[in-house]
Amino acid sequence: MGDTVLKIREHEVERHTVCPGSDQLVVVDINIWRWQAEQDRLLRYAMPQDNRRGARQFYKPLPTPAAPISRITAEATLETTRQSYLAHRKGCIRCVGGQHCTDGGVLARRYVLALQKEPARRAVREQQERQDRRTAQKQTAAAVRKTQWAKRGGAAVETANNRCADRIPGSRSEFRGPHLPLGPQDEEAHDRRQAELGKRYGRRIPAPSPA
Structure with missing residues (x-):
């Protein structure tokens, strides 16, 4: 209080009991702007942590109003x-x-x-x-x-299908073994049949005429 002489205002600690610190002179030995900044810093640190920074605002878009019943088709x-x-x-x-x-x-x-x-x-x-x-x-x-x-028995069939062996280069296939016949069983009948086919083929093709 006061304009030129700054004093601490008189205040009570308890009912009808004045604080001893009342009416004390206040000496200002700091710049007013620095003092204000220091007061703001002290007030900011005295606040709870949640109140030190403003809460971030999230704006949700408004839902589209539903069509009236008369317009629902x-x-x-x-x-x-x-x-x-x-x-x-x-x-x-x-x-x-x-x-x-x-x-x-x-x-x-x-x-x-x-x-x-x-x-x-x-x-x-x-x-x-x-x-x-x-x-x-x-x-x-x-x-x-x-x-x-x-x-x-799918497992057994699949195992047999997946079992592959490398074939030796130049070897004959397992389907052409020595048990297969390599010539005609009756050679005389085979020769007669070939002779008859030759005669029939000769009758169909005429001999070329001499020039």
Whole structure:
């Protein structure tokens, strides 16, 4: 307190008990700006650690509002459009014969559009069913092959298939052993057959005429 003579303001420690440090002179022997910076530093260190720096703000985008029920359009199938049109015709007094009210006309056009799209939808459904059947058949065939492979002793067959031996260069194949016949069993019958074939071949080809 005070303008020129700085003193500590009088304050109480307890009720009706004045602090002994009251009314003491304050000598300022430091620059006011340095003093303010030192006060800020002391206040900052006296704060809890969580309050020393500002919390980082995360802004989440607002979710897109849902469309009102009146604007939600469900998938219009042939049966749903037909039922909607017949229900409206049954309860509307202005839809008589070929005449329609505003809502009746909209329902009629939806029904006609569904009728036009029905062949394409039927073709897509049939194609999807055929694809599902083929997938089921492939899975069944794979399961049958797996069962057969396990039944026939798959480990032994696989071991035999993977057992490979290097062939010696210049050696004959194991399928051409000495037990195979290298000549005709009946040489006389073989010679007669060759002679007959030669005579037939000679009759078919005429002799060349002399020039």
